[in-house]
Amino acid sequence: MSHASPMISENIETYLREHENKGLLRFITCGSVDDGKSTLIGRLLFESKLLFEDQLAAIEADSKKYGTQGTEMDFALLVDGLAAEREQGITIDVAYRFFSTDKRKFIVADTPGHEQYTRNMVTGASNADAAILMVDARHGILTQTRRHSFLMSLIGMRRLVVAINKMDLVDYSKARFDEIVEAYRAFAKQLGLEAITFIPMSALKGDNVIEHGHHMPWYHGPTLMAYLETVEVDEERQQRLPLRLPVQWVNRPNLDFRGFTGMIASGSVKPGDAIRVQPSGKTSRVARIYTFDGDLPEAIAGQSVTLLLEDEIDISRGDVISGVEQPAETADQFETSLVWMHDEPLLPGRPYLMKLGTQTVSATVTDIKYQVNVNTLDHTAAKQLDLNAIGICTLSLNKAVAFDPYKENADTGGFILIDRMTNNTVGAGMLHFALRRSQNIHRQHVDIDKQARAVSKGQHPAVLWFTGLSGAGKSTIANRVEKKLHAAGQHTYLLDGDNVRHGLNRDLGFTDADRVENIRRVGEVARLMVDAGLIVLTSFISPFRSERQLARDLVEEDEFIEIFVDTPLDVAEQRDPKGLYRKARRGELKNFTGIDSAYEPPENPDLHIRTDEISSDEAAEAIIALLRERQIVA
CATH class of the missing domain: 3.40.50.300 (P-loop containing nucleotide triphosphate hydrolases)
Incomplete structure (x- = not known):
């Protein structure tokens, strides 16, 4: 050469x-x-x-x-x-x-x-x-x-x-x-x-x-x-904005060095500057600005640096370091603009992951206020957002995050939504402002907690989540399991799909959006019952993996047991205890799971029961055996 x-x-x-x-x-x-x-x-x-x-x-x-x-x-x-x-x-x-x-x-x-x-x-x-x-x-x-x-x-x-x-x-x-x-x-x-x-x-x-x-x-x-x-260019404008450094990495090569690494999104910083860490609100001063090529007297927007602080304060990836005079805001509920970018529609109540800067949190669109017609700019009502649709939505997170309104700082106000199952990016959004209720609602401390309630009942609280097609045998098996637990002196409660729809969820239909909201509400109720120290049995078709994952995430990992009550569709149709399959086949019942609405079977259930192979009594015994193995019951 x-x-x-x-x-x-x-x-x-x-x-x-x-x-x-x-x-x-x-x-x-x-x-x-x-x-x-x-x-x-x-x-x-x-x-x-x-x-x-x-x-x-x-x-x-x-x-x-x-x-x-x-x-x-x-x-x-x-x-x-x-x-x-x-x-x-x-x-x-x-x-x-x-x-x-x-x-x-x-x-x-x-x-x-x-x-x-x-x-x-x-x-x-x-x-x-x-x-x-x-x-x-x-x-x-x-x-x-x-x-x-x-x-x-x-x-x-x-x-x-x-x-x-x-x-x-x-x-x-x-x-x-x-x-x-x-x-x-x-x-x-x-x-x-x-x-x-x-x-x-x-x-x-x-x-x-x-x-x-x-x-x-x-x-x-x-x-x-x-x-x-x-x-x-934006870099020139970004340097005039308040300091924002989203922490990407806590750099601790040894006990004598603890720095916080990231790229400065906006503003500038010098040694001696007072800073505030959001969302915790803790304050300190910058001791050094470290880079691979040596310390800097000043760092500006666009530079990747490591800040060493004068005080030992708790900072994690996703936190935002701000100037103490103009810190980032913090909240867990927002009004947002959202551009939907996926073939599967956005459904309110469905859990997603939200990436904002270096922060990744769980997020749910709680409400679509309206969809924008880009030709006329008219606002139209919408229960879901389809591919390329643009909506003004309310967004709820599982914890407070540091942010700025998007129009003030795109780096700390723009986010993406990620599908929890596939890890695909499904939406891009801009934060407008924090909802007032996110600032006014606080966790109230209580002296009697879940552990105290569980001890008084002599049991380990848990959710037994029965899922499967209509006619698979979920309610029958759940009822038998509860009878056995009750006879053994356990404290239980059975949430059944039909019973819940007579009261708490009577306002919901059977569209995909309504099914998502149905399971979201049931998951929240089950979480409260687990907090009360109960063993909760839920019997719902719950057709979507995302919502079942949401219910699992609401409680501790060892408190959720997913039970897939499985039977072939033709067997379920032969049983048809409520005549629903016949109505669906005649076109009299729309959005019926298994016929014209999808069912996503669990990929890794805790227990897989085939009711075309074993009886309901045998299934109940298998569940009790699993509860003993998991030390839920003695």
């Missing part, structure tokens, strides 16, 4: 040093399908002179292959890297590209225009300093233009360029440009978007992209590149 010449190596080193000292701007392009986003980015890459000869040759060949006529290159092919995109002529995934000019480095995200890929657009916008919203001069403001504009306002995008593209196809008409500007301003006013720059251009021909050209002498504003090279 030959080595690079000294001159080439020197040139490379000079090039890297020049780029190292340049500022970085992250921006996205968005808009409707075929507005020219990929073509624009391709031209920016071409004009930046960062393409190799083999890349240019490949693009020229592909331009001929995919239909570009004449001598013009199809710049979109530089960005549309997926074969499916090239064949369809659209962008599907978020394509990130790097380029540079003499003044600044850039990372651009080309986001999809199709409605079904709105979640990809949100992903691309989450870390952007600015946005370029493309509008086809022929078509004007379209549905997806409005959708992406609403998302820009939701995300809090502060720098927006409306690039009115393909002016060459409307004869570079100033009247058409003014018409689109007036229409967009009227719509943007409803969203609160104000800092907007309008640029007429042709990405294909190059007008107003790098240079003004001669086709639109009536336009006197900046070219797109001039705007990108001079607009303020």
Whole structure:
């Protein structure tokens, strides 16, 4: 292998040093399908002179292959890297590209225009300093233009360029440009978007992209590149905000060193500064700012550092270190904007994981206040959020977290929701404010606790959670188990699905959303009964794993026993003690589990009972034996 010449190596080193000292701007392009986003980015890459000869040759060949006529290159092919995109002529995934000019480095995200890929657009916008919203001069403001504009306002995008593209196809008409500007301003006013720059251009021909050209002498504003090279980046703004350092790692290599490591999200910090740790509220002062290259006299937003404090205070991953004068807020209930990003709908009451900065907590959407129609901005009622839907929701967490409203600080106010079963990201949200009740409700200390109640009853409290299809035998077996426990002097209570729906849950139907809320309420009641020292038996279909996991998480690990009462569907239909299967087959009963509503069987139940193989008495004996083995009963 030959080595690079000294001159080439020197040139490379000079090039890297020049780029190292340049500022970085992250921006996205968005808009409707075929507005020219990929073509624009391709031209920016071409004009930046960062393409190799083999890349240019490949693009020229592909331009001929995919239909570009004449001598013009199809710049979109530089960005549309997926074969499916090239064949369809659209962008599907978020394509990130790097380029540079003499003044600044850039990372651009080309986001999809199709409605079904709105979640990809949100992903691309989450870390952007600015946005370029493309509008086809022929078509004007379209549905997806409005959708992406609403998302820009939701995300809090502060720098927006409306690039009115393909002016060459409307004869570079100033009247058409003014018409689109007036229409967009009227719509943007409803969203609160104000800092907007309008640029007429042709990405294909190059007008107003790098240079003004001669086709639109009536336009006197900046070219797109001039705007990108001079607009303020978020890092500059972040340094002016109050100190926020989400703790990522407690660094303790030995007994003499205890530091708290993370990247400063906003503000700055110096040795001697007074700090407050949220959510605990404990205070101290900064003793040192440690880095791998040595101590710093000051650290600013964007730097990863380790803070050593003067006092030994308890700090964990997920805590936020703030300045003592302007600390982060803390709460466990919020109003939020939420963009749903998964094929399975969001159901209120279903448990998710919420990641906010370095914090990960359990979260539940307790209420969907309304869904936003992005075309009309109307508020509509909703019981669930489907893919790409945007809703204003209330969110409840299992513990208080440190936060800032998203519009004040995106790093400490933006979050994602994660499915607990699959670990997939299913939603992205922005915290608006803490609910007042989260500040006014506090845990009341009581002198008689669960352990004292259990001792007085001479037993170990637990939840026996019976799950299975209708007709599998859950209620019959649960009833026999309770009789045996009662005869042995144990203190029990049986929560049965039908009985609970006559009272506590009589307002709920059988939609997926209502089933989730049904089990959430039952889980909370079971938790209270365990706290009272009882052995609680619950007999519910409880079709979804997520809700069964929620019920398990409400109590201690050794207090929950999941019993899968299993029988083949055809056997359950033959039994049909309540005639429900016959009604469901006739179409008289909608959302019936096993027929037109899904049942997710337990993957690792504590006990798996096949009622087509053993009797209810044998099943009850097997459960009692398990309780003795787990030392729930003697």
